[in-house]
Amino acid sequence: MKIRVLLSVLIALSIYQSTGRSAVPDEKLDIALINGRIWAGIDAYSFAEAAGISGNRILVVGSNADVRKQADANTKVIDLAGRLVIPGFNDAHIHFLGGSTRLTEVDLTDSKSVAEIITRVADFAKKNPEAKWITGGGWEYTKFPGGLPTKAYLDAIIKDRPVYLSAYDGHSGWANSVALKMAGITGETKYEGFGEIVKDPSGEPTGAFKEGAQSLVRGLIPTLTREARLNALRQGIKLAASLGITSIQNASGSAEEFSLYEELLSSGELTMRVSMAFSVGQKTNQEELDRFVALKEKYAGNRMLRAGSIKFMLDGVIESHTAAMIERYSDLPENNGSPMGELAMPSEVYRDLVARVDKLGFQIYTHAIGDRAVREALDAYENAMNSSKRYNARHRIEHIETIAQADLPRFARLGVLASMEPIHADPGTIDVWAKAVGPERLPRSFAWSSLMKNNAFLVYSSDWPAAISIDPIRGIHNAVNRRTVDGQPPGGWIPEQRISPGEALKAYTQGGAYSSFEEAVKGRITPGMLADIVVLSQDIFKIDPMKIHQTRVLINLFDGKIVYRKDL
Structure with missing residues (x-):
């Protein structure tokens, strides 16, 4: 199609x-x-x-x-x-509550070095002596030798309180010794799920965690009160407004989080349209699914809140070798325990879940970063479509950082949307990623142009706070230039995958509207459409593309x- x-x-x-x-x-x-x-x-x-x-x-x-x-x-x-x-702008994949909460925590985004990271953490701890935990995130893998931080950095500055800091992508975490002790984590501790307690050659926990293993420490962090979460969302909504974001598709949400948006809508404080994708996995029970179905039906056709989508996690990320690849990682030996990464759940379990949720009438998002995970998602969607005969479900694959050549045309044929974040391809954050992927797969990395040439429908977003910026303009700069704001590398990183300003704007406006089944009412400036409109300081169709990032709302x-x- x-x-x-x-x-x-x-x-x-x-x-x-x-x-x-x-x-x-x-x-x-x-x-x-x-x-x-x-x-x-x-x-x-x-x-x-x-x-x-x-x-x-x-x-x-x-x-x-x-x-x-x-x-x-x-x-x-x-x-x-x-x-x-x-x-x-329509940010079509965002974790808005998590990002809004991050605004009140230590922010490590765009830190230039380990020294700057440590200084920011120390300054935050000093300014917040009443905080029982020091939390936050935004650190990048490329800043640390070996790609991951260790507890020693944090132990040197904070010895009296637990510290837990998420990587910029949310798929890895970093704790100090106080937090490890509170969690009871020692060299003998094992994690059996999808993830890893990172240990040094002697078997000692380093303080780094991958994927689900983060829950061992994160589960101890005190939960914010409802009013604190509402206040965080109020800050996030103001930030979004200043960046021209008028709609979001919230990935990995919960019914409880959805109720926060209901309250803000009722009080007249919601100045963006919210489509929720509820998080579902192997442990989701029928009662939870029934609640999601009820919300989907209640808000069908609502122009402010929608609840018609489900989100699955199928793999991890490239940097920590947890994304599922068809061939082994270039920087891992063949005798590594998981040289090609792994799926977050068995493929047959995922396929059955997709078919089940598809029959309930939901749109499906699947987090799939590695090329194997992308293929598994396409296979599962095709299987579901053949069974349910739903040919306009508009299922999506999220991130698609690598893809096999043979899978490029399948998006258009199956009607699957390519939901991607151009900010993730910022060349300033890509060194560890590129070494893991290797030169043979690089031409199909963040393959926006290749997907469009194969008639895939491209949908853009930030993945905030799992990104170095929520700003759509930064994303558009990356999509058009594939260079940092400082102009590196001069010729662009994999420049053949660049797209035009018009194509990038469509993906960040019309793309999201189509994804939420609202292309008839938003995403364009024509008579009869909803008046969600942004005025920019520069004409990005006319200016030097390397000046796009300077544009303001x-x-x-x-x-x-x-x-x-x-x-x-």
Whole structure:
């Protein structure tokens, strides 16, 4: 099914028919945006001069004259002075509560060295003497010899309190000796699930943990109160508004977390649309599934909250050799215990779970980073589709950091969405990753261009806080340049996988709308669509691509209301 091509044709036809027209010709405008470059959201050529908003809908798109016809004395007129206007950003894979909570913890994002990491942790501990635990994260594998930190770094600065810090991707953790002692972890401790207590050659725990083994320490960290979680979300929502994010698809959520968004919606504090993917695994019981089904049905068609998706974890990450690969890791010997990584659950168990959830009518997200995991996910989706005959389920594969050549065309054929994070391919964080993957697989790494050439539908996101930035602009910079903001490497990292600014914007706007089955109401700037609109400081279609990262959001219009504004 050539889904991406078909959708582009339909949207192009819609824009052609609607430009310069009004959804309701006699209705007056609440807001008029004039003298701008209004990007309709289809390609690099579909622009208008002005747009008008009535209530929470876009009423008219066209020339200044078209829009002024429906303005009156009560219309708020905003002169854009030629600035670019785009649909609101849709972060299609994010862990919003976790990221919002991180805003109150020690932040190690973008630390340049081990010394800077240690300084940030020490400063945070000094400023928060009442904190019973020092928690946070954002450290990168590339900053540490061997790719993982050890407890010795933390023991040197904090001896009186437990410390636990997550890697930037959330798949590894780092504890001090106090935390290890509290958890009862010694050289004799074993972890039988998907993950590892990292130990040195003598068998002593190093303080590093991989995947599920993190729960041995994380499970001891005191749970935040409901009000503390709500306050964290309020901070996160303000941050999202400042970055032009008007919709999110929340991955690995729970019914309890969903209730937090329900409360914020009820109080009028929710200034973004939320689609929830509930986390499901081998231990999920029928009672939990029934609750997810009830929420899915309750919020079907709701324009603020949706609950129609399920998330599975199928493997880990490249850096810690826990992603499932078809061939062995390039930096591991053949006699390593798991030279090709491993699946988070047996393939037959995963396949059965997918078929079961598919029959319940859910959309499915599957975390699959290694090329073997990607293939297993495609196989499971194909099996489910053949059984249920649901040909528009829009199941997704998350991350897809490596992929076999033979699997590229299967996305379009099966209607599976490629959900990816361009920020994960920042060349400044990729050294450990690239050594593990090896030169033979590098050409198909973060293969955005190859997937699009094979007619896959591309959906972009940040994976925050499992990323160095939540900012969509940073992601678009990476997608277009595959270079750091400092310009490294000069020719770009695997430059053949770069895509254009228009393609990247579509993946960050229309892509998410299509993924949540809402392409008819958002993701474009055409009459009748929801008024989720962002004004940017620079025209990323025209500027030097290496200056994209300098772009800022000047206005965020959500549901027809200005929720963030800086001076134009």
